[in-house]
Amino acid sequence: MGLVKSLCPNGGMGTRPPPLRITHSGKHVFDEVGPGIYQQESLPVVEVAGLAGGGASLPCDVSHQPGDTLLLLLWFKDSLATPIFRLDARHGGLERWRDERRMGGRVTLEVGGHRALLFLTPLSPSDQGLYTCRVDYQYQPTSTTRVSLTVVVPPAGLTVTVETEGKPVKGKVVKGKERNVVFSTSHSDSLDPVVGPYLAGDIISLTCVARGGHPRPSVVWLVDGSLLHSAAPSSQPTIAAPRPTVPPSPTPPFTSADGNTTVGTTIMTPSGEDDGELLTCVAQTQKPPATMRDSRRLQVHYSPRVSASFGSSLDAERIKEGADLYLECRVKANPPPSHVFWRHDEEELYQNISRGILVSGGTLVLQRVARSQAGTYTCHARNPLGEGDSSALTVDVKYAPVCSAAQTTTYAVGRNEDAEVSCAIEANPLKVTFRWSFNTTTESVDIPTAHVSSAGNQSTISYTPLSALDYGTLLCWAVNDIGVMRNPCVFHIVPAGKPERPGNCSVVQGRATSVRIRCQAGGDGGLPQHFILEAALQGGSHTVNLTTAQAPTFMVRGLIAGGQYRVEVRGVNRKGSSAPAHLTLTTTPGGIYHLHGALALVISTLC
Known part of the structure; x- marks a missing residue:
């Protein structure tokens, strides 16, 4: 029967005995020597990777036919002619041996089913190499398994530099310090201080330098978890392509003295949307991943960005007169806005409780909205960098x-x-x-x-x-x-009827040959009316006839100086004329026309 139980490295693990050669009549001859002819270049190689300080398991195929028995299992490293581990079952027992000088107590073996696993822990960089497992059986030919072990060494540290337009800015250069190595991508890193503030539109160069690491780590920049760029392993700086909308700026070449440096650089022009984003440099080796990261929270100053909307429960298509209207304003700005206000048809609104206008923060409430309050509404915000305006909301009040x-x-x-x-x-x-x-x-x-x-x-x-x-x-x-x-x-x-007679006629301005006469219109008889003035010189043939379509006010010119005139004023519509209003014009001792029987009113200059 083959070995199916777990073999533990306790007992029987003394110093290695001298080479043993056993001959069985008609059977195979087994030698404890290097892989020799069994280690053929054409054999496939199993790739295994482990993290320095962690562990790795190297598989070995021990499958065999029923009735056969595993007699000897040997592990070799690289070109060593002597094994580093041996499992010997040729004498009926299970004898285990390891090379204490090379492996110490870091190696164990488990056999189960068709596979044996050689466990190495903790791994050191010197454990990397090509391992060969040779298995001898009672009957079937010897089998060989080749395993390539890669020992992954995480980066020794990161340095992050932030520059503006290629030159470090005082107070804006942040250098990373060496961190504890993060062995798992699920590790939760603490957040570093902010970077900035920068003005929107500044050109920022982000450089991340990873020191050490094997295999050489890749360096990537993440913005809020999204990949910004990737740097391939190199001792030269790797400049990633910037965002498509950002023109690249030159980065001077750099080579580390020992050639053991990976550099990731990117150039970005932040906008207001980038404010608060987390910039993270990640240096990561593969198989298995060994990660180190350094994060900065980006701070960008920009003028307000404003948007306005109707209240969530409001149907903007059916705003009825008398209902309450809610308008919401959202502002993004850094620094925060010092003033947020609303305009109605370009006129700024102020709180007026008696008129039902309520302004609170970014919310505008119009209580019992009237049709006169229809029109366009815009929200505005100011901070030290400028003013931002929202798109107009059109309020259409139905009534x-x-x-x-x-x-x-x-x-x-x-x-x-x-x-x-x-x-x-x-x-x-x-x-x-x-x-x-x-x-x-x-x-x-x-x-x-x-x-x-x-x-x-x-x-x-x-x-x-x-x-x-x-x-x-x-x-x-x-x-x-x-x-x-x-x-x-x-x-x-x-x-319909004739107009009523004009009344309250008076002279409001008189001169030697002219006078202004003003009357009050009588009822129009329900029809449009106009007015007629007739003036006749008493004791003479001189007359003046005037018509006006507006109020019964007349400027009478061309009077004979020193005369006396009889004046009649009538209202006329299509039904006929009213009874006349009579007045008499006489002259003063100074020759100025005035209303007979009253003192003349002289009012400034002639209109």
């Missing part, structure tokens, strides 16, 4: 229809005359439906839609009073998706 201001509300018409009554409204959305009714002192009648013409925000009806009962009030309503207008538009239909 039910209301009557437009400054529209004609009284229509004076005669019987059997047509009046085109127009109702204009304001609404959002503007898609509206109109409804009309006519009110008198005795009844209210809805006007059929066939008599109504509507387009956009305006509706018009043609109304003709036929009797005295047809005079009254027209009411206009409109409705949209938000609701019905609260109060209708009101239009008064009154009988």
Whole structure:
């Protein structure tokens, strides 16, 4: 039977006995000598790696046919002619022996199934080499396993240098100190101090120098865990390609005195997004990984970056008049902003509780928002480096229809005359439906839609009073998706008549041949009116006729000096003229025209 139990290195491990040669009639002859003809270059090599100070297990194939028996197992290192470990079962027992001078107590052997494992621990750099396991059996030919052991030596230390535009800046050069070696990538390193502050747009050169390590370590730069660049093992500096948007700057060549240095350099131009990122240099050997790292938190100063949004629970497409409106402002800045504020249509907003405007930090609240508060809103922030503005938020306040201001509300018409009554409204959305009714002192009648013409925000009806009962009030309503207008538009239909006589006429400025006369207009009879002045020289044929379409104010020129004039002022509409307002102009002893029977008012210069 083959050996299937675990063999432990306790007992029977004295000094190595002299070479033993045993001859069995008709059997193989076994010699405790080097691999010799069994170590053929064509045999495959098993690759094994272990970390210095750790351990490694070297496999050896001990599989054999049923009924056969393992008699002798020998381990050799490199070209040594004598074994470093022996397992001997030729005499029925299990004799174990190791080379105490070379291996000491660092080597053990376990055999189980079809494989035997030679354990070496702790490893030292001198353990690296090619190992050969030779196995002799009772019947089948000798088998050989070749194992190449690589002893990984971690880097001895890291030095990190940060430069701006190729020159170290006072207070910004950070040199790493030697660390305890990190044997596992799961190790949690302590965070080093910050690097900076730098201004956004500065050109920064990051250099990481790894000293020692076998095999030669790779050097990589990480930014918040993402690979920035990789440096291949070399005694010359390895300059990684910078970020695509960053132009490279030259790095002077460097060679260590002993050639045992790996350098990783990268160039970056930080922006505001890089503020707070963790820059980490990692020097790492492979198989198994032996890692050393040095980290710096990057600090970048930049002007504010501002964004604005509607409150999370707000539907920006359905902001109704009377609802509360929430706007949120987010600011990223270093140094932090000293002032955050809002503008409405370019006008800065201030807290005004009585108007329902609340400003708290970056939040703007408009309580019971009105349609007048529609428009664009922007958030702004300032710090010592400048001011940042958000994109504009458009606040579209929806509201039910209301009557437009400054529209004609009284229509004076005669019987059997047509009046085109127009109702204009304001609404959002503007898609509206109109409804009309006519009110008198005795009844209210809805006007059929066939008599109504509507387009956009305006509706018009043609109304003709036929009797005295047809005079009254027209009411206009409109409705949209938000609701019905609260109060209708009101239009008064009154009988048309002549204007009323102008009154309170006076002379406000008089001279020897001119005078300004001002009156108050009387009622217009429900129709547009204009005004006429007629002045006639008493005792003569000279007359003056003037017309004005605005208020009854006249500048009368061309009067005969020293005369007396009778003046009449009338209001006129299409129904006729009013009764005249009479006044008499006379002259003072100084020859200045004034209103007869009163002291003349002389007001500055002639307008």
